Amino acid sequence: MQVTSEAVSGVVRRLTVSVPTSRINEQFEARLKRTAKTVKINGFRAGKVPVNVVRREYGAGIYQEVVNDTIRDTVFEAIQQEKINAVGMPNIEKTEMKEDALVFEATVEVYPEVDVKFEGLEVERNAADVNDKDVEKMIENLQKQRAGWTETKGMAKKDMQVTFDFEGTVDGEKFEGGAAEDFKLVLGSGRMIPGFEDGIVGMKKGEEKVIDVTFPEDYQAENLAGKAAQFKITVKLVEKQKLPEIDAEFLKIFGVTEEEGVEKLKADVRKNMEREVKNGLRNQVKGATFDALVAANEVELPEAMLAQEIDRQRQQMIQQFTQQFGAQGAKAFDSSMLPDDLFKEQAEKSVKLGVLVSRILAEAKIEVDAARVEAYIEDMASSYEDPNEVIEYFKNDEKQRQQIEAVVLEDQVVDYILAAAKVTETKVSYEDLLKTQQARQQG
Structure with a gap:
């Protein structure tokens, strides 16, 4: 088999594949013999039909099947031979049966190759803390919830x-x-x-x-x-x-004894708020960094990757709708209610970001930091009544641990990008930080 390839665009390759007719003929003869053992033709016992009769009756159809199967198999062999990082299925564009070879052309989309640019990258990083007024307001909100x-x-x-x-x-x-x-x-x-x-x-x-x-x-x-x-x-x-009084009954709701008093409640509330701030700041700078990275780099996207991401987002929306309204509510969904255009902009951004982050990981040889994973799990577990139980859970559940590792790896990529970017710090209030976070999640 002979293969030549050429670039049609940054994400499309055209393959010209030549398969010797001897290969096709061998498979054709083998399939004729197999067919002769199973086909039923009047005048012949089952399994005793002569091959020449099968050739006469079914030869043309069997030969075409062999040609189609050969194209299907050899196009993937050609992709491997040329070391093409294909995405999606190849598209057969032209076939020609010559005297000594079957020749066909196929196009296939390939994973984008990009040189990540950091020049002029600017990222705004928020800074926030929790003050006494924030704590007082949070306790008042807790009172209002039970007012x-x-x-x-x-x-x-x-x-x-x-x-x-x-x-x-x-x-x-x-x-x-x-x-x-x-x-x-x-x-x-x-x-x-x-x-x-x-x-x-x-x-x-x-x-x-x-x-x-x-x-x-x-x-x-x-x-x-x-x-x-x-x-x-x-x-x-x-x-x-x-508002309810901050008495023994109110304190008990939050696991605080009357002896520990309101100061213990304030300390617990502050600790939870500081954890929210820490997570909020990490998510804010991650979002700002990735937004800046995507804006600074042009990435030509294969249609197959974009279609896959659009379908993923569509299925995610249907799943969320099902969880909210139940299976009966999901049945009210019609595919026309969720057209591709509804997801296209976000899908393009998501695929571009994935390509850029993958390239950074490869070029910078970034691997997940085990110590940061442990620290992340311990910090998350500290908000639970029994932190050790949570830590053990993540140690023993491979799937959950992989999700944590993915988050930590993203944080490491963010640190790498920030090291090459111009970073400005903006002081924001606790309340504004959470509002920004909620707006990003809803967007």
């Missing part, structure tokens, strides 16, 4: 809970879902359409009022989208939040 409500005679304000009846009309006509009794709403929660909650602010128990609002243009009920409406509001109860 009750107490009636107030005053006006309804943001963060107060209002119980009310409402009845809506559009062009003077009532509409489905536009009325309710004893409806409870925490003002400022954003549960209602724009302007609705603002209209209730300032009202008192027993007060009635008609408010004017406009449904958003993208409102789920098409018959209401973009339309002006009026709602008659009757307030029945206004309540303000009542």
